[in-house]
Amino acid sequence: MGAIGRRRLLESASVLLAASRISAGKVISQAMRAEDAGKALSLRDYEPRSMLHVPETKVPRSRYPVIDVHTHLSLVAKHAGGVGIGEEMEYFATAEDVLPLMDRKNIRIMVNLTGGVGKGLDEAIRKFQTPYPSRFLIFTEPWWEHTNQPGYAQFQADEIVRAHRAGAHGLKVLKTLGLYLREKISTGPLVKVDDRRFDLMWEACGSLGIPVAMHVSDPEAFFLPTDRFNERFEELNNHPDWSFYDRDFPSNADLLEARNRVLARHPKTQFIALHVGNNAENLAYVGECMDRFPNMHVELGARIGELGRQPRMSRKFFEKYQDRILFGTDAVPHGTDTPQQIFTDQLYEIYYRFLETEDEYFDYAPAPVPPQGRWRIYGLGLPDGILKKVYFENAARLLQVKL
Numbered sequence: 001m002g003a004i005g006r007r008r009l010l011e012s013a014s015v016l017l018a019a020s021r022i023s024a025g026k027v028i029s030q031a032m033r034a035e036d037a038g039k040a041l042s043l044r045d046y047e048p049r050s051m052l053h054v055p056e057t058k059v060p061r062s063r064y065p066v067i068d069v070h071t072h073l074s075l076v077a078k079h080a081g082g083v084g085i086g087e088e089m090e091y092f093a094t095a096e097d098v099l100p101l102m103d104r105k106n107i108r109i110m111v112n113l114t115g116g117v118g119k120g121l122d123e124a125i126r127k128f129q130t131p132y133p134s135r136f137l138i139f140t141e142p143w144w145e146h147t148n149q150p151g152y153a154q155f156q157a158d159e160i161v162r163a164h165r166a167g168a169h170g171l172k173v174l175k176t177l178g179l180y181l182r183e184k185i186s187t188g189p190l191v192k193v194d195d196r197r198f199d200l201m202w203e204a205c206g207s208l209g210i211p212v213a214m215h216v217s218d219p220e221a222f223f224l225p226t227d228r229f230n231e232r233f234e235e236l237n238n239h240p241d242w243s244f245y246d247r248d249f250p251s252n253a254d255l256l257e258a259r260n261r262v263l264a265r266h267p268k269t270q271f272i273a274l275h276v277g278n279n280a281e282n283l284a285y286v287g288e289c290m291d292r293f294p295n296m297h298v299e300l301g302a303r304i305g306e307l308g309r310q311p312r313m314s315r316k317f318f319e320k321y322q323d324r325i326l327f328g329t330d331a332v333p334h335g336t337d338t339p340q341q342i343f344t345d346q347l348y349e350i351y352y353r354f355l356e357t358e359d360e361y362f363d364y365a366p367a368p369v370p371p372q373g374r375w376r377i378y379g380l381g382l383p384d385g386i387l388k389k390v391y392f393e394n395a396a397r398l399l400q401v402k403l
């Protein structure tokens with residue numbers, strides 16, 4: 001969809017704020033002048049400020065040290081159709097750039113999930129992990145561009161062993177698998193999440209004892225039309241390429257079921273299902289999956305907006321699965337596009353406030369308009385024992401590191 005098409009869509013979603021419709025009270029209608037009735041206001045200009053007078057707790061440092069298991073300090077430099085190609089890396093920050101903020105916010109370890117492959121991986125390890133082995137851990141990724149070559153399954157398993165020997169602490173699989181990777185890499189039919197070609201790769205991680213951090217699918221609303229009924233309309237409208245509605249994409253449910261078949265087939269491999277298993281809107285389903293698969297863990301990255309709008313469900317979820325929930329943010333240094341994941345002091349303060357306090361109705365991202373949907377969140381006020389597990393104990397166990 002072009003820019004004009006998108007603008008039209010936005011216009012059609014403009015809210016009509018008619019005072020007469022909002023409040024039918026007599027006093028209001030007396031105060032209202034006739035010419036103000038039915039005044040149009042574009043959704044993009046609407047920035048309502050909460051009139052609630054409720055406690056606002058500032059949490060500049062987490063109560064316990066933090067392992068952020070989901071950050072992106074580097075990325076494979078070249079892409080074809082959303083698929084990372086080759087060994088060359090780009091870096092969003094240096095170790096020295098991010099260490100002061102880590103110290104301020106009590107972040108003991110940052111896991112850089114997108115560490116790349118081959119020489120790129122070696123370089124990422126050299127830049128972060130080698131000089132600061134107690135502060136940064138690097139994960140490797142699959143060699144996507146080799147997936148259609150003969151012998152890929154064994155090649156990829158061997159590469160996991162090599163990456164582990166080079167210092168990688170885990171494997172990261174982006175939503176590339178299931179949504180971008182195709183038989184001819186960027187063209188042809190989509191490759192399925194549970195494709196047998198990856199079996200040896202999952203197994204290799206299991207036998208080495210390194211976890212797989214897996215991003216499968218995306219929010220449910222990304223699979224629906226970008227229209228006035230879509231609760232993430234503005235976000236999808238700003239990022240039309242995030243929509244997986246229509247075309248040849250599988251449904252959200254199909255993607256998650258394919259992931260579940262991988263979890264079932266490789267019970268000795270520990271999986272971190274990122275973004276609360278990418279179904280934070282449906283914690284009952286995530287819970288069912290956790291019950292079925294003892295090798296499934298979840299991480300919070302960019303999902304406190306979902307968790308925090310259902311604080312009672314979330315609190316129960318944290319109580320029940322407290323040994324398998326990991327702290328993560330999906331933080332990326334720099335940028336303005338996605339305030340819910342830009343590496344800043346405010347970002348971490350919001351996560352800490354959400355987990356530690358019982359504050360009510362606050363922003364889940366440092367932005368004038370809530371970027372993932374127009375709602376606010378409620379703190380969980382987790383007890384110390386659970387906080388400690390979520391902040392670092394669960395991650396330390398899985399990553400086999402000591403704080």
Ligand SMILES: [Zn+2]
Nearest residue numbers: 070072301330
């Ligand atoms: Zn991420």
